Amino acid sequence: MLNVDLERTSINQQVTAPPKEVPADGSFLPLMEEFYTIQGEGYNTGKAAYFIRLGGCDVGCHWCDVKESWDAALHPLTAADTIVANAARHPARAVVITGGEPLLYNLDYLCNELRKKGIKTFIETSGAYPLSGSWDWICLSPKKFKKPVPEILSLANELKVIVFNKSDFGWAEEHASHVSSLCKLYLQPEWSKAEETTPLIIDYVKENPRWQISLQTHKFMNIP
Numbered sequence: 496m497l498n499v500d501l502e503r504t505s506i507n508q509q510v511t512a513p514p515k516e517v518p519a520d521g522s523f524l525p526l527m528e529e530f531y532t533i534q535g536e537g538y539n540t541g542k543a544a545y546f547i548r549l550g551g552c553d554v555g556c557h558w559c560d561v562k563e564s565w566d567a568a569l570h571p572l573t574a575a576d577t578i579v580a581n582a583a584r585h586p587a588r589a590v591v592i593t594g595g596e597p598l599l600y601n602l603d604y605l606c607n608e609l610r611k612k613g614i615k616t617f618i619e620t621s622g623a624y625p626l627s628g629s630w631d632w633i634c635l636s637p638k639k640f641k642k643p644v645p646e647i648l649s650l651a652n653e654l655k656v657i658v659f660n661k662s663d664f665g666w667a668e669e670h671a672s673h674v675s676s677l678c679k680l681y682l683q684p685e686w687s688k689a690e691e692t693t694p695l696i697i698d699y700v701k702e703n704p705r706w707q708i709s710l711q712t713h714k715f716m717n718i719p
């Protein structure tokens with residue numbers, strides 16, 4: 496009996512055509528890629544996690560390392576149930592939802608289904624759109640090009656500011672003054688300018704030790 500039901504479930508998933516637009520309930524989401532890797536950045540660096548990269552972003556960081564994600568129309572609308580089933584097949588009980596800008600979408604359904612399976616939910620966001628979803632870890636990486644919504648600052652577990660030039664230290668402090676006292680503070684060199692900015696970040700952290708350095712360690716390890 497159980498087998499028959501499972502078979503029916505998988506047949507239903509195959510025959511249901513995806514909608515043309517992202518539904519407001521978040522039951523389908525534009526999925527660019529999903530991969531099992533090691534979190535390379537920030538507080539959870541070094542931990543295994545299943546990454547879900549949603550397509551679509553209008554923030555426009557000129558140094559963005561995943562510009563292929565920006566046009567949501569290029570990424571197939573995928574059932575959140577399928578994404579959850581794929582994530583659950585991996586040993587780590589943690590998922591990182593990233594993009595693109597994942598908060599363009601209603602993430603309530605996806606997060607609830609992941610949590611029902613005992614999977615922890617982590618997000619990488621610019622905070623440019625209101626928060627949806629329920630989160631075990633929020634990494635807020637605010638951008639000058641489209642500022643974060645104010646409500647998200649007090650909810651962030653981690654503030655990760657990308658340093659492209661000297662003015663980003665001021666931008667970092669401006670946001671650090673609005674996060675909670677428990678929020679971890681990171682400065683991460685923009686990848687293409689890292690040789691130039693890393694020495695500045697080192698000096699800054701030595702002078703301002705409540706900040707820590709975050710490096711994109713996955714790029715050194717040549718993993719996704």
Ligand SMILES: C[S@@+](CC[C@H](N)C(=O)[O-])C[C@H]1O[C@@H](n2cnc3c(N)ncnc32)[C@H](O)[C@@H]1O
Pocket residue numbers: 552558559560561593594595596597619620621622635636655657683684685686687711
């Ligand atoms: C590609 S973004 C996607 C999530 C979300 N749109 C955001 O910006 O937080 C994932 C993380 O990579 C960081 N990032 C993007 N391009 C980078 C670069 N060239 N150098 C360093 N970090 C970068 C972002 O700041 C963010 O923390």
Ligand SMILES: Nc1nc2[nH]cc(C(=O)O)c2c(=O)[nH]1
Pocket residue numbers: 532533534535536593594619713718719
């Ligand atoms: N390994 C790995 N760690 C990451 N941390 C944040 C990433 C992202 O693009 O959101 C990322 C990524 O793309 N790969």
Ligand code: SF4
Pocket residue numbers: 552553554555556559560561562564594595596621638
């Ligand atoms: S907000 Fe994130 S995905 Fe969007 S352009 Fe900036 S770094 Fe790229």
Ligand SMILES: [Mg+2]
Pocket residue numbers: 560561
């Ligand atoms: Mg990345």
